Amino acid sequence: MHLFVLVHGFQGNQYDLRLIQNTILWFYPNAVCYLSCKNEDKTEGDIADMGLTLANEVTNYIHEHCPGCQLGRLSFICFSLGGVIARAAMNHLDSGLTHKFYLFLSCGSPHLGFAYSGSRLVNAGMWAIQQMRGSQSMTQLNMQDAEDPRDCFLAKLASDSMLSDFEYVVLMASHQDQYAPFRSARVEVSPTVVDDGLMGELQLDMARELLKGIPHQKFFRFDAHFELDESSLDHMIGRAAHIQFLENYHVFRTLCSVYPQFFI
Numbered sequence: 001m002h003l004f005v006l007v008h009g010f011q012g013n014q015y016d017l018r019l020i021q022n023t024i025l026w027f028y029p030n031a032v033c034y035l036s037c038k039n040e041d042k043t044e045g046d047i048a049d050m051g052l053t054l055a056n057e058v059t060n061y062i063h064e065h066c067p068g069c070q071l072g073r074l075s076f077i078c079f080s081l082g083g084v085i086a087r088a089a090m091n092h093l094d095s096g097l098t099h100k101f102y103l104f105l106s107c108g109s110p111h112l113g114f115a116y117s118g119s120r121l122v123n124a125g126m127w128a129i130q131q132m133r134g135s136q137s138m139t140q141l142n143m144q145d146a147e148d149p150r151d152c153f154l155a156k157l158a159s160d161s162m163l164s165d166f167e168y169v170v171l172m173a174s175h176q177d178q179y180a181p182f183r184s185a186r187v188e189v190s191p192t193v194v195d196d197g198l199m200g201e202l203q204l205d206m207a208r209e210l211l212k213g214i215p216h217q218k219f220f221r222f223d224a225h226f227e228l229d230e231s232s233l234d235h236m237i238g239r240a241a242h243i244q245f246l247e248n249y250h251v252f253r254t255l256c257s258v259y260p261q262f263f264i
Contacts, residue, residue: 001066002073002102002264004033005058009080009108010137013040020077020252027256028263034061036082043081044135047153051088059093075103075166079245080180081137083109084154090162098165103262105170105255107245108180111187111210112203113143113154149202158206164213168262170220172251176228176241186221187211220259224251 004024006017014035021033038057039050062071074097076086083106090098139145140153149155163169173185183190189207193200211219226244245251256263 001070002028002031002075003062003066003071004031004075004077004103004263005036005054005086006033007036007054007076007078007082007086008040009078009082010043012043012079012082013037016246017077017079019246019249023249023252023256024077024263027253027260031263032065034058034065039085044137046136047081047084047088047140047157050085050137051090052092054085054089055092058089059097062097071097071100073102074100076105077103078106078109080108080110080242081141082106083111084141084157087111087161087163088157090165091160098162101162101166103168103170104163104166105168105172105262106185107172107251108174108177108185108242109171110141110180110184111158111171112181112184112189112206113141114181114184115143115199115203116181116183116190116193143199149199155202155206158209161210161212163210166214166218168218168220169214170222170255170262172222172224172245174224174226174241174244176226179239179242182223186223188221222255224248 006021008014008016014037017035021035024031024033036054036057038053042050042053078086086104136145143149143152143154146152171186173180173182175182177185187207187210189204194204224245226241226248228240228244232240
């Protein structure tokens, strides 16, 4: 049995990922998909707590629906903040499950945070969420949860990365996506960032830690380009490309048909 755990993003819910689930099951009807739901009302809280909640949720589901030796492979498909939550969950899973890790696929997940977001509008929105709603997760993603950036949650999470335990690691991003910085979603650091003092060095160290031990033949970066309605409100606020990972059927249809090794 190959279990795919689908993890929603900030202020999302399990139904956000139904199209991805349905596409996988259409191509691979023997797969088992579980839509994570226990963090639906908690995404403004501590990412570490959400990781523990997800780990417990996955463990309970496996005990109830994949008893004994029925589970052969365990994969995570994540959207936005869900990619960071899933990484936070991995250290809480039993070693018997980590040995079954197969695919880690994130879509528009800010693995390196929002420190180098290029959108002033999005940055203003993040600031408003932090100030008015006290969103801890946004503070963590902006790497403002500690005086020394090296002590922030994202930096510590990167140093505990378990991505190298997966058979395949796939990072999807879009240049059009203003909610998740392109290079952050790809775990990639530009030369200009590297030269940016302590924060630049930290970004480079985080990227190295996250990708350490992953064979290049098992690591994939995909850049999605979408046809967008430039008159829509979502486009004006920079959200349109971000949600296309959830709403564009062609993205996962292409993955399922061209890269069957990810899903078998």
